[in-house]
Amino acid sequence: xxxxxxxxxxxxxxxxxxxxxxxxxxxxxxxxxxxxxxxxxxxxxxxxxxxxxxxxxxxxxxxxxxxxxxxxxxxxxxxxxxxxxxxxxxxxxxxxxxxxxxxxxxxxxxxxxxxxxxxxxxxxxxxxxxxxxxxxxxxxxxxxxxxxxxxxxxxxxxxxxxxxxxxxxxxxxxxxxxxxxxxxxxxxxxxxxxxxxxxxxxxxxxxxxxxx
Numbered sequence: 001x002x003x004x005x006x007x008x009x010x011x012x013x014x015x016x017x018x019x020x021x022x023x024x025x026x027x028x029x030x031x032x033x034x035x036x037x038x039x040x041x042x043x044x045x046x047x048x049x050x051x052x053x054x055x056x057x058x059x060x061x062x063x064x065x066x067x068x069x070x071x072x073x074x075x076x077x078x079x080x081x082x083x084x085x086x087x088x089x090x091x092x093x094x095x096x097x098x099x100x101x102x103x104x105x106x107x108x109x110x111x112x113x114x115x116x117x118x119x120x121x122x123x124x125x126x127x128x129x130x131x132x133x134x135x136x137x138x139x140x141x142x143x144x145x146x147x148x149x150x151x152x153x154x155x156x157x158x159x160x161x162x163x164x165x166x167x168x169x170x171x172x173x174x175x176x177x178x179x180x181x182x183x184x185x186x187x188x189x190x191x192x193x194x195x196x197x198x199x200x201x202x203x204x205x206x207x208x209x210x211x212x
Contacts, residue, residue: 023078033143044178062172063176065101066172068096069172069195072094076162076165080153102188104184126181137194141202145210164200
């Protein structure tokens, strides 16, 4: 068989590839993970849950922080699912929400008496916060991992880190409805710390589970 004949045979059944398919799958799975996390969070709320908050402004800040991590992380994730993409391209963008909340936390502490710092940073439910975000992120990461395996990433650790980042952000949004600790410092340390932990764990796991 001649080479030209072989090429003709191989190309006869070639179908057009939808370049937006992976994007749609990832966005659908991220949306599903967020909806499921929020549904689970709402289902476990106790009566009069809103009375726990000293200010709706803090509730808005907690949700906004988590949503910004999810949105930015998803944008970066989509770019890293393509073969040849590297974490170095946009890696600093992922730190923008954390930099902002840390900056406001430093300002909050600077304007508060030193005797209040411990309550502002540690709060009363730091362990619940961390555990809730990490456990919720674990469930979300399973969905996102299934979506990522529809693509062909080559930077496995970087892609895994972004999967963990998005999953952690989803966990943070879900926990915001339960959180009764109202301070920017608490958000920066415990929300931010839990999300970054999820990102590091995602990098370690992604190196193994995203191989293709």
